[in-house]
Amino acid sequence: MKPIPNAYIEAMLAYTPGEQPQGEGWIKLNTNENPYPPSPAVTAALVGAVSGDGAPLRLYPSPDSRRFREAVSALHGVPLDYVLAGNGSDDVLNLLIRAYAGPGRPVGMLNPSYSLYPVLAAAQNAPVVRVEIQSDLTFAVDAVTSSGASIFFITNPNAPLGINFARKMIAQVAANFPGLLVVDEAYAAFAPEDCVELVRSHANVVITRTLSKAHALAGMRVGYVLARPEVIALLDRVRDSYNLDRLAQAAGVAALNDVSWLQETVGKVKHSRERLTQSLLGMGWSVVPSATNFVLATPVRPGSPPAMSTSEHAFEFLRSKKILVRRFPSHPLTASALRITVGTDVEVDAFLDAAKEWTAGRG
Ligand SMILES: Cc1ncc(COP(=O)(O)O)c(C=O)c1O
Numbered sequence: 001m002k003p004i005p006n007a008y009i010e011a012m013l014a015y016t017p018g019e020q021p022q023g024e025g026w027i028k029l030n031t032n033e034n035p036y037p038p039s040p041a042v043t044a045a046l047v048g049a050v051s052g053d054g055a056p057l058r059l060y061p062s063p064d065s066r067r068f069r070e071a072v073s074a075l076h077g078v079p080l081d082y083v084l085a086g087n088g089s090d091d092v093l094n095l096l097i098r099a100y101a102g103p104g105r106p107v108g109m110l111n112p113s114y115s116l117y118p119v120l121a122a123a124q125n126a127p128v129v130r131v132e133i134q135s136d137l138t139f140a141v142d143a144v145t146s147s148g149a150s151i152f153f154i155t156n157p158n159a160p161l162g163i164n165f166a167r168k169m170i171a172q173v174a175a176n177f178p179g180l181l182v183v184d185e186a187y188a189a190f191a192p193e194d195c196v197e198l199v200r201s202h203a204n205v206v207i208t209r210t211l212s213k214a215h216a217l218a219g220m221r222v223g224y225v226l227a228r229p230e231v232i233a234l235l236d237r238v239r240d241s242y243n244l245d246r247l248a249q250a251a252g253v254a255a256l257n258d259v260s261w262l263q264e265t266v267g268k269v270k271h272s273r274e275r276l277t278q279s280l281l282g283m284g285w286s287v288v289p290s291a292t293n294f295v296l297a298t299p300v301r302p303g304s305p306p307a308m309s310t311s312e313h314a315f316e317f318l319r320s321k322k323i324l325v326r327r328f329p330s331h332p333l334t335a336s337a338l339r340i341t342v343g344t345d346v347e348v349d350a351f352l353d354a355a356k357e358w359t360a361g362r363g
Pocket residue numbers: 031032087088089090091114155159184186209210211212218221222223
């Protein structure tokens with residue numbers, strides 16, 4: 001007898017993460033990691049957390065990541081019961097979908113946006129409704145508020161486009177949407193404003209954050225959610241009992257507390273983002289204004305119109321130089337573009353040299 005799995009699990013496809021190349025010498029501008037090492041306070045905290053001989057690792061960590069949540073609560077000026085910690089923000093996105101979506105209870109999202117949401121929805125047998133981002137890079141507020149979704153995700157700033165939707169517009173959605181509105185703020189540290197204050201003013205707004213980008217901790221897996229206590233209490237029921245390990249909690253506290261490191265690093269990334277943007281514009285590429293740590297740019301060679309095949313050609317040329325960027329061929333707004341993570345100055349220079357070479361018709 002053959003065991004029968006859930007048909008909806010059998011039918012779903014797993015999330016495809018960006019390539020993590022093996023071997024040396026790659027310039028990795030494909031998964032929006034921070035090009036700089038984390039705050040030195042993080043390394044010190046990690047060493048402290050194992051106290052030399054590793055003895056603390058015998059013991060389970062704080063089940064509710066208490067100290068980390070206290071640091072989040074202090075940072076945003078919200079009560080402790082407004083905060084839940086996640087093993088990366090992907091963990092909290094999953095908890096939100098488990099708690100609020102299911103068969104007949106759709107997950108809503110802007111399209112394009114983060115391609116993990118439909119995967120998490122499929123795992124709960126929940127339908128997905130998509131609201132398209134228009135060619136002028138806006139979306140219709142009404143289309144979201146009347147989408148019928150039980151939970152709607154607005155990635156803000158948007159990935160993979162990089163644009164930021166104004167808080168006023170998000171507030172308008174929140175005021176008219178009957179379901180739970182999640183603002184995924186993975187890239188908010190690089191943006192001119194965020195939506196944290198909407199959690200205080202609107203009972204249906206939830207913010208998710210990650211330490212993977214601005215805090216340079218993608219390898220640690222630390223994220224969190226800010227929401228009203230009644231939402232947090234639901235998520236608390238479905239999360240793993242010890243969803244953050246000792247090291248992740250220690251690293252998370254140290255990273256949040258080192259505000260000056262964050263300001264300096266975000267400043268450097270924003271500076272390089274501007275240089276990258278201006279250089280690509282100067283080469284004749286088109287570039288979407290970015291509020292994130294990446295840039296969506298359409299490669300153009302003189303004489304050839306922007307096309308998907310052009311972006312594929314540029315992608316392969318860069319790859320041949322061991323420079324990895326990312327393509328999103330399945331949406332018309334992104335099909336002819338490349339998403340380029342902002343790297344160090346050296347990485348940006350190497351990318352720009354290769355991009356210039358390709359634009360000049362070599363390769
Ligand atoms: C929009 C968005 N949300 C969430 C995440 C996931 O973050 P984490 O590493 O905390 O799981 C990403 C990562 O690329 C992202 O782009």
